[in-house]
Amino acid sequence: MESSENERMEELRKTIEEHPLTAQIRADQAAETLKKRQAAAAEIEILEKDTGTLEKLQAEIDRLAARLPDLEREKNEVQKAINSKKWEFSQTKFDREREISRLKEVLYSCYDPAIDQTIDFFRERFEALRRKKISSQTIREGTDIFTLTKKLKSFSNYAAVNGALTYLRVAIEILEKMKLEPAFAPAKIEILKKEIPDTETLQELEVEKPLPKTPDPLHSLPSDSCLDYTIEKLNEKFKKIMGRSAAR
Numbered sequence: 334m335e336s337s338e339n340e341r342m343e344e345l346r347k348t349i350e351e352h353p354l355t356a357q358i359r360a361d362q363a364a365e366t367l368k369k370r371q372a373a374a375a376e377i378e379i380l381e382k383d384t385g386t387l388e389k390l391q392a393e394i395d396r397l398a399a400r401l402p403d404l405e406r407e408k409n410e411v412q413k414a415i416n417s418k419k420w421e422f423s424q425t426k427f428d429r430e431r432e433i434s435r436l437k438e439v440l441y442s443c444y445d446p447a448i449d450q451t452i453d454f455f456r457e458r459f460e461a462l463r464r465k466k467i468s469s470q471t472i473r474e475g476t477d478i479f480t481l482t483k484k485l486k487s488f489s490n491y492a493a494v495n496g497a498l499t500y501l502r503v504a505i506e507i508l509e510k511m512k513l514e515p516a517f518a519p520a521k522i523e524i525l526k527k528e529i530p531d532t533e534t535l536q537e538l539e540v541e542k543p544l545p546k547t548p549d550p551l552h553s554l555p556s557d558s559c560l561d562y563t564i565e566k567l568n569e570k571f572k573k574i575m576g577r578s579a580a581r
Contacts (some may be wrong), residue, residue, distance in 0.1 A: 425498045437513060445517040450523070460500040462532065467491050486537060493534040500530055 349355055469489035504525045511521065 356517075440513045440515075444512040447517070447519065447522065448508055448511050451522050452505055455501050455505050455508070458529070459498065462498055462501065464493060465494060465532065467494060468533070469537070474486070487533040488537055490533055492534050492536045493530060494532050497530040499530045500528070504529075526561075 467490060469487065469491070507525065508522075511518070
């Protein structure tokens with residue numbers, strides 16, 4: 334049966350192969366393939382003949398490349414000029430700073446001694462103020478029963494002391510710069526001393542704090558289970574006492 338089936342399949346294949354329609358399909362496929370190949374070959378021929386575009390691009394490349402040596406020389410010249418100016422800048426800056434230092438030494442050598450005396454005065458005030466104890470007091474203003482908070486009003490000279498410390502530090506910096514001023518200005522010193530902030534100025538601050546929680550009076554009572562256990566024990570003890578009384 335298998336041999337017979339194979340024979341039928343072979344006959345069917347031959348029939349299809351020899352059919353005119355099969356031959357027509359093959360002819361159409363061959364014609365289509367030939368058409369595609371001919372079109373591709375024609376495009377190749379056109380591209381190969383078009384050398385003008387590439388020649389123009391190559392000419393532009395050669396023109397730009399020819400400029401590179403000149404540009405490289407120009408670059409080196411510019412870099413040399415930059416290096417020269419950098420050295421000149423550094424030397425000028427060094428000479429300038431050295432001359433400024435020399436001139437400052439002239440000013441530092443002959444400023445009025447009152448400046449140093451005033452600096453010492455401000456430094457002593459600064460150190461004393463750093464050791465100063467901050468004054469503060471708190472007053473209870475009232476209670477808010479709805480929010481369960483208490484209102485407190487606090488008074489402290491912390492901000493005043495801190496501000497005075499900053500002022501003294503800045504004043505010392507100003508006095509140091511006065512050593513470089515051509516003319517001594519005693520009025521400026523008097524102003525600096527006069528403007529020292531008052532460290533006893535109290536700053537008012539209002540705050541709210543929650544009220545302390547009051548203990549619940551029922552919290553100390555025994556629990557229900559504990560009460561039941563205690564009552565049970567008392568009943569047992571009562572029964573024992575009553576039993577001994579009846580026996581007598």
